[in-house]
Amino acid sequence: MSSRSTALRYYVxxxxxxAPLMILTITTVVFLLLRATPGDPVDALLGPRAPAAAKDQLRTQLGLDQPLWVQYLTYxxxxxxxxxxxSLATQGQTVWQIIQAHFPATVELTVCGMIVATVVGVGIGALAAARPNSPIDAGGRLFGIVTYAIPMYWFGMILQLIFAVQLRWFPIGTRYPLRATPPQGPTGLYVVDSLLSxxxxxxxxxxxxxxxxxLTLGILISGVFERMxxxxxxxxxxxxYVEAARARGIxxxxxxxxxALxxxxxxxxxxLGLTFAAMLGGAVLTEVTFSWPGLANRLYEAIxxxxxxxxxxxxVFFGLIVALMSILIDILNAYIDPRIRY
Incomplete structure (x- = not known):
């Protein structure tokens, strides 16, 4: 076995x-932050005017009357x-059932947004770099700055007002027409299931x-890719080596x-990889702005x-995605670039 293969294996x-340490850190931080935030889940469920006995009974049922370390170990x-x-609010629906119901919508939005961001960002960035100090280069820099600075929710609302309300080119707030039956299939992804059928x-x-x-998500994310x-x-x-290639007449x-590219x-x-993972777990502003029935929107409702x-x-589910994606990207980079060895 070559030294490179051995080094890559040890790196992987x-x-x-x-990975377990990363996931444990994420779960611990989530647990502590939720306990530190103001608000009582019992009051949120029963209301502030509910009888004290009913509140105490529910608090005992949820284990919230236990010491913090006992709650953590149980968790x-x-x-x-x-x-x-x-779930406390949906009468017995498990978190896995919520993930199964809403995660496909988030995956579709994220994948399509990443396609737009990659095509636009890499394309504009390559054109700007190939023509330095030109109007195209200046336009690329301006594009990167503007798309990075614009708030996601504001840009989304502006596009909805123009293209959905005024021009009526696109629908608002639905993943599929309400009166139509969406594609049925094993994946829950309407794009994939419609192709399979x-x-x-x-x-x-x-x-x-x-x-x-x-388009909203992809255009704003593309500014980061363009600059990179x-x-x-x-x-x-x-x-x-590029100058040598030019001297050879390539x-x-x-x-x-x-x-070069x-x-x-x-x-x-x-x-790209970390942004994709973050979008899977954090496209909250986009999903809430467009009333998209994804997992990030469901998280906003739960909060x-x-x-x-x-x-x-x-x-924890989102943190696991980010941790696994981070490991995958590190391994891919180590495979592409043999200089990366820790």
Whole structure:
């Protein structure tokens, strides 16, 4: 076995061994922050005017009368059994059932938004870097700054007012028409299930409802990718091997696309992966602004209702996604770039 393969194997093992510590840290922070925030879940469920006896009975039933360390150990024990808890506000619905019902909508929105962000951000960044000190370069810098600075909720509302309310080009607040039966299938992803059933009409309808929120999310995220690609590609184009390629008469387009862009994308891959994981777990502003029935919107509702088990369970689920994606990106970068060894 080569030394590179051995080093890569040890690197992968070390990253996997760190995963439980990362997940334990996330779960502990979530548990403590929820207990430190103001508001009582019992008051949220029964109301502030409920009898004290009823409040005490519910508090005992939920285990909130126990010392904090007992609640924490019970919480960890449930997690080890993969029990994320049961909702207090929806009469016995488990967190896993909530994830199964709402996570596919978040996945669709995130994937479509990432496609828009990658195409727009990488494309504009590459064009700007290939033409330094030109109007295209200046426009790329302006695009990156503006999209990074605009608030997500404000931009989403403006697009809804223009394209949904005034022009009536797109719908608002639905994943699929309310009076129509959505595609049925094993994945819960309307795009995938409609393709599996060869229902092109349902496929087009699904994309039509995804278009506006995906464009909103993708355009704002693309500014980060544009800035990363432009800066890294400019540095790569100034490298000695690029100058040698130009001296050999290789066309500039081939130099940019084949030689320089590949090396410039190594740090961008990290940002892409972590952004994708963060969007899966944190597209709250987009989902709430567009009333998108995803998991982040459901988390917002649980926070408003002081539904502790749902908030804890969903935050742990989101944290697990981010931790696993972080490990995957580290491994991918180590495979692409042999200089990365810790």
């Amino acid at each position: 093992i070390s990253r996997l061994l760190l 960890l024990g449930n997690l080890l059994r993969l029990d994320l808890g049961t 060869l229902d092109l009409g349902a496929f087009a309808t699904t994309l039509y409802h995804l278009a506006l929120p995906s 690609v432009r800066v890294n590609l400019k540095q790569t184009l100034a490298a000695d 066309p500039e387009r081939r130099i940019v696309l084949v030689h 590949r090396n410039a994308m190594i740090p961008v891959i990290t940002i 408003s209702q002081r539904d502790y088990p749902v908030v804890q369970g969903l935050m």
